[in-house]
Amino acid sequence: MGQDKYIVKVLHGFSMMDSKPMTTPMITNLKKLRSSDSSLVNPNSYHKLVGSLMYLVNIRPDICFVVNILSQFQLEPHHDHWILFKHIFRYLCGTIHNCLKYDGKEVKLTGFTDSDWGGSEIDGRSTIGGCFSLGFAMISWMSRKHDLVALSSAKVEYIDACEVGKEVVWLRNLLSNLFGKSLDPTKIIVIIKATSGCLKSLYSMQ
16 A cells, blocks of 8 residues: 555645655754754644645654654744655655555564653653554554653553553454454564663562
8 A cells, every 4th residue: 555646746735856865754863853943934834744744644654753743843833843844755755655565464463662761852751653563564553642751761661561552452353343353362562671671680689
């Protein structure tokens, strides 16, 4: 599944079709983005940009995180945020034909999740990222801010596991109804750097 025609239409609409392609969808220095003191831009044009990419996120998980970040600045968009949107469009120029492929050979649900602890410079909240695959193809993905401020990276990891667990329960019920049979146990892969470190320390003390 792909959105080639829609991407071309959006790129033409914002006069970015002939721009130089980028290999990544976003910059790495998010601190500069979140503490931007550049000039303000037209909010209506910014909203149009966000809306065009929000639709595309439904089929392009690779831009999910950056669109989530940029949508947080809709009330007061700055020129730096506008520049990052151009970065996304340049990335799309080089990946117009990227798509999701499904073969239907394996019905096995797997979840993956990770987050940035206290990644927001504004409110100190973390952002969770997760995706879910059926066989070798992704069928669902998300990128959202936590509702609370976690006091440690270990707590963030437990919150992530809980959020992904709730999503997996919903997906399992949906897929069971679609295929008319129960699924095998679902594996959830969580990056638990802090938690594994605590376990190693406890093990070495014994």
